[in-house]
Amino acid sequence: MGAEAGGEEPQLYYPTLDVFVRELLAPTYRRVIDGRHRSWCPQWWRHGEAIARLEALWRAWEHLRHDPAIGASSWFRDHADPHMAVLFDPDAGPFKYCTSEQGHSPRLQPLPLDAPPEGLFQLPTP
Numbered sequence: 512m513g514a515e516a517g518g519e520e521p522q523l524y525y526p527t528l529d530v531f532v533r534e535l536l537a538p539t540y541r542r543v544i545d546g547r548h549r550s551w552c553p554q555w556w557r558h559g560e561a562i563a564r565l566e567a568l569w570r571a572w573e574h575l576r577h578d579p580a581i582g583a584s585s586w587f588r589d590h591a592d593p594h595m596a597v598l599f600d601p602d603a604g605p606f607k608y609c610t611s612e613q614g615h616s617p618r619l620q621p622l623p624l625d626a627p628p629e630g631l632f633q634l635p636t637p
Contacts, residue, residue: 549599552609
C-alpha cells in the first residue's frame with residue numbers, strides 16, 4: 512500500500528517538515544502577522560498542534576503533488592487554507608500569545624483532563 516508501480520515508496524520532495532515549512536509554506540503564505548488579525552510563532556515547532564497540522568499539510572502536499580490536474584487546487588482548498596486559518600487565528604489558534612517580534616510564548620497549556628472511570632474504554636472480551 513502506498514507504493515508506486517515498481518513496488519517502491521514515492522520519494523519525498525521535501526525531506527523534512529522543517530524544510531517544507533521553510534521552503535514552501537512560509538514563502539507561499541505571505542501575510543501581515545500583527546497579532547490582531549493573524550498570529551504566527553517563529554518557533555512553530557514548539558507547539559504540538561502546529562506540528563500536527565503542518566505535518567498533515569506536508570504529507571497531503573507530498574501525496575497531491577502527483578496529481579497534475581487538480582492536486583494543487585485540492586491541496587489549497589481541502590488542506591492548506593483550513594489548517595492555516597486555524598494556525599493564523601489570533602483568538603483561538605495555537606499561536607495566540609506568540610508574536611513575530613517577541614517570539615514564542617508558552618502561556619497556552621494542554622486541555623484540562625480528568626481520568627475516565629476505570630474500564631470505560633476497554634473492549635468487551637469475547
